[in-house]
Amino acid sequence: MRSDNLEQALGEALRLLESAVHHHRRSVLASATAELPVAGEAVAGWVARLVLRAERDVIWSLPEVTCEEHARLIAQTLTQLAGKGVRTRMLCPPRVIREAAWQRSVGAVERLDIRVCDGVRQELVVVDGSAVIAPDASPGEPGGSRASMIQNSTVADMLHQLLCGMWDTAQRPMRPLSFEGGARGRVLREVLTLMAEGYKDDAAARKLGLSVRTYRRYVADIMRDLKVESRFQAGVRAVRAGLMEPDGD
Incomplete structure (x- = not known):
């Protein structure tokens, strides 16, 4: 099975289990809410x-960082887990790791083990493979307005396996230094866009007001940072990693 199809299947399975979590809140596990x-x-x-x-x-x-306070809490938690020697893996949509609040707090955590996946739509934390923490989404509230801790071993095991499956198919974030923002970041995204649209070097350079030599240097930098061998591959990997989205600042 292709990785795209596997990721889609895992995402669908995760949505079904998220529905199960919701129903647990309303029934026998209501006391855990x-x-x-x-x-x-x-x-x-x-x-x-x-x-x-x-x-x-x-x-x-x-799936999201709601505010600076939320980002700081997550960063502090990850740092303390690392200090305890707990293996921590984090799955996020690509846009999240490009947000300013993330970069100022979570992005500064050393040795952060993270992968990006568009299928992440609900916050779920599986602890030691045996308990699930499921906050409710609530706009304006850092982390939601309520949460459940579910210690049903069957639910925890299934969610753990599904998140691990999504982790295995998710992408590692691209090297961030060239794409953090600012003038260089904007030019690189413009170059990526023109590469993806099939512009020739001279036409792309004219459109951006650059010399052909400078434009080709940007292309070489992009291909090196993305660890690809062709311009087509660079466009595909950049789209999957969310690098061609506008700055959120």
Whole structure:
């Protein structure tokens, strides 16, 4: 099975299990559902405390970072997990790791083990393969307005296997230094766009107001950073990694 088809199948299976998690909240596991744990505490903080109970392994799907506070909490949690020697893997859509809040906080965490996947649509954390933490999405609330901790071994095991499957098919983020933003980042994305549209070097250079030599140097830098051998491959990998999206700043 091709990796694109496998990723699609895993994404569909994950959506089904997310539905199961939702139904668990409404039925036999309703007692495991937590509203804001204490007055005024954001769910993101409660989730962080639960995640820090991990002893061996955490796999975390994160569809968005809602604000600076959310990003800082995640960064602090990841740093503490690393200090405990807990293996932590994080799955995000490509756009998330390009956001300013992410880059200022989470992106600064050393040795962060992350992969990008468009199929990530709900925040789920599987701790030591035996418990699932599932915050509810809620605009304006860092981490949502409530969360569940599910310790049903069957649900936890299935979600753990699915997230691991998505991890295996997800992409490693491209080298970020050339694409962080600023004037150089904008020019590189413009060059990538023209490469993807099949422009010849001289026509592309004229369109961007560059010399052909300078334009080719940008092309060479892009191909080196993306570790590809052809311009077509560069365009494909850049699209998959979200590098051709506009800056979010």
